[in-house]
Amino acid sequence: MKSLCNKAEQEYIKQGKNYWESYEEISLQTDIILKREKWQQGAIPREFEHNLAFLYARAFLYALDAFDKFLGVLSREENVPEVISELHKKISDIFPDIRGVRNTAQHLEDRSRGLGAGKNPKPLDLKPIDNSFISAPNGGALVLNSLNGSKYGSTMADGHYGEVDVCPESMSHLQEILNNILGSFKWRGPKQHKPSV
Known part of the structure; x- marks a missing residue:
């Protein structure tokens, strides 16, 4: 998760964006990437199982x-x-x-x-x-x-x-x-x- 977050941070910094102003967007993008990787590995969302x-x-x-x-x-x-x-x-x-x-x-x-x-x-x-x-x-x-x-x-x-x-x-x-x-x-x-x- 940390490496995903670092990747997203670096991408935003390359684009000249301020980390603290982009924190919510970085967090969201990290969450999306992590979930998609888990789903590709066969994980089922908790909401579906429930x-x-x-x-x-x-x-x-x-x-x-x-x-x-x-x-x-x-x-x-x-x-x-x-x-x-x-x-x-x-x-x-x-x-x-x-x-x-x-x-x-x-x-x-x-x-x-x-x-x-x-x-x-x-x-x-x-x-x-x-x-x-x-x-x-x-x-x-x-x-x-x-x-x-x-x-x-x-x-x-x-x-x-x-x-x-x-x-x-x-x-x-x-x-x-x-x-x-x-x-x-x-x-x-x-x-x-x-x-x-």
């Missing part, structure tokens, strides 16, 4: 929401076993905040401005929050894109804070529901073992 957990949490949330929507459509089709409607309701019981949290993740442009949902969204009435991460007993806290342990959460359109647990137990619930869905139908054809190798 955001990976949020990307995975949102991917899980969107996949869960899509699964729920597909199951809702399937439950209304003709000649579908009645248990499908029960399994669809089970998702709502296990993940009661799924739709509200997903909608906020999808509509951050409104929530970040303190607005609810709809064509003419109304201002949010922020409800109290009290968990291991946030204590706002009188309300007033707008939470977006939050991870509280394994729980991905945000303020929903109704002003309440909602969470979806992104954990192995949640995946187990989904696996059980999917197995029950597949087992409720009568299948024809040769047996197969999936997924492939």
